[in-house]
Amino acid sequence: MEETITSTRPVASAKPTLVFALAFTSGFSIMAVELLGGRILAPYFGSSIYVWGSIITVFMVALSLGYLIGGRLSLHRPSFGRYSLFYALSALALLPIVLFGEAIMAAVFLKVTDPRYGSLLAATALFLLPTILLGMIAPYSVRLLVQHQQHSGQVAGFLYFISTLGSALGTLATSFYLVLWFEVDTIMLTLVAMLLLGALAAFAGHLRFKRVLS
Amino acid sequence: MKLLPLLLSAFAASTSAKTVHQERSLYQNISVVEQNGRRCLVFAAVRGDQNQTCQYLDHSQKLVFPYVRMVLAGLLVNPEPQKILMVGLGGGSVPTVLRRLYPDASIDIVEIDPAVEKVAKTYFGFEEDPKMQVKVSDARVFIKRAQLQKAQYDLVILDAFNGDYIPEHLMTQEFLQETRTLLGKSGVLVANTFSTSKLYDHESATYRQVFGPFFNFKMENTQNRVVIATAAPLPSEATLQQRAAALAERLAPFGVAIEEYPPALSTATDWDTGARILTDQYSPANLLQRQE
Numbered sequence: 001m002e003e004t005i006t007s008t009r010p011v012a013s014a015k016p017t018l019v020f021a022l023a024f025t026s027g028f029s030i031m032a033v034e035l036l037g038g039r040i041l042a043p044y045f046g047s048s049i050y051v052w053g054s055i056i057t058v059f060m061v062a063l064s065l066g067y068l069i070g071g072r073l074s075l076h077r078p079s080f081g082r083y084s085l086f087y088a089l090s091a092l093a094l095l096p097i098v099l100f101g102e103a104i105m106a107a108v109f110l111k112v113t114d115p116r117y118g119s120l121l122a123a124t125a126l127f128l129l130p131t132i133l134l135g136m137i138a139p140y141s142v143r144l145l146v147q148h149q150q151h152s153g154q155v156a157g158f159l160y161f162i163s164t165l166g167s168a169l170g171t172l173a174t175s176f177y178l179v180l181w182f183e184v185d186t187i188m189l190t191l192v193a194m195l196l197l198g199a200l201a202a203f204a205g206h207l208r209f210k211r212v213l214s
Numbered sequence: 215m216k217l218l219p220l221l222l223s224a225f226a227a228s229t230s231a232k233t234v235h236q237e238r239s240l241y242q243n244i245s246v247v248e249q250n251g252r253r254c255l256v257f258a259a260v261r262g263d264q265n266q267t268c269q270y271l272d273h274s275q276k277l278v279f280p281y282v283r284m285v286l287a288g289l290l291v292n293p294e295p296q297k298i299l300m301v302g303l304g305g306g307s308v309p310t311v312l313r314r315l316y317p318d319a320s321i322d323i324v325e326i327d328p329a330v331e332k333v334a335k336t337y338f339g340f341e342e343d344p345k346m347q348v349k350v351s352d353a354r355v356f357i358k359r360a361q362l363q364k365a366q367y368d369l370v371i372l373d374a375f376n377g378d379y380i381p382e383h384l385m386t387q388e389f390l391q392e393t394r395t396l397l398g399k400s401g402v403l404v405a406n407t408f409s410t411s412k413l414y415d416h417e418s419a420t421y422r423q424v425f426g427p428f429f430n431f432k433m434e435n436t437q438n439r440v441v442i443a444t445a446a447p448l449p450s451e452a453t454l455q456q457r458a459a460a461l462a463e464r465l466a467p468f469g470v471a472i473e474e475y476p477p478a479l480s481t482a483t484d485w486d487t488g489a490r491i492l493t494d495q496y497s498p499a500n501l502l503q504r505q506e
Contacts, residue, residue, distance in 0.1 A: 042383035043358075044354075045355060046326070046352025048240075048352050115355050184494075
């Protein structure tokens, strides 16, 4: 008895730390990408209020779908392995923005003359998938940490706190400093790298906490 | 004896600023203010110097502000423009002058804010005609479409920046390249823009990159400068002076002393040539403008 307690203690505190750090990273990335979205669409669709309307709409729809899917997936054998996959996939899903963004926006620009629907379509093509994947992380994080039903609200609350704080910092850092120092693509690729690191960290967690979860 | 009543009336006028109209549009706070015998369009009156356009109340055709008059220096490069594109309507004083100067020219005006169009029509006597129409659109979108349709302009006037907020996508290398393709062999781009802060270096370097040498036109006591750029080589000072002499009489009613302009059109590089070029990837114009 004595032995099992001392051996699970470091695991018990390392696990939430890892999940909180990862939730912070995903919160940061979501808002950084959203702000860069305005930059990316402006050359084709301008920076009028409806361009921001399109971007925010797409992000809200994507996040709501992500929450739904992530919550659903957390029902069946939740694991850090799958959690790690969300990070890897969302990182990969951001790459087309850098690689094919111009081509996609040029094609939409040619087909759709109304910049309202043009920006909505382009924002959907570029940001829907990565943001759905990033949205899946939040409910899944809750599931990884909740041990007892009575603590579920507290765990969820603290996770929202951390990930929304990440979002705030992602917004501030991007709009105040990052765009002053770096190109849009550089920032985007850094976010990709950050999420891939997150995937690695989650995978390390998978190897370490495998037994605890089952 | 004649001076005294004039002074008195000027004093009386300066004490009473009358706000004729005020509204909050999607993009800015707009007010129309009457003071000192003139009516002014004011955007976002946080600071005192945001007058966008002013008009004399006595129906004089004279342009009130030096930077508005300076825009007409573009006519020295192309004295008979027939296709004109104006980005940023303001009170409509420039298009109104251009219409009087060139009754047959086709003038496309792009303005992002529908409220500005209404105010220009209601309070500044701006009128559209079959060949002078306002299109409510983002200028970047309009120019990209114009490029697709292979449109060509003899004169493009870029007057979309007010002091509070700069549309950053209208200052990049890519935007200037797109605009450059709209200029035919004899087309000229005239941009009313900034002369202070770090942005000056970045913006100048960007224009240089796209157009090569351009005319940098500054006059005393203004915070603005006017960039005059062409796809073709720039005319010589002798040519500018000839054209100024030919235009002088036509421009005099608007208070534009065009003959004073040619010597002030400089091609000298007076900016930090190492400044990073503004691109669609890197365009923090509003942040750079706050750096001295």
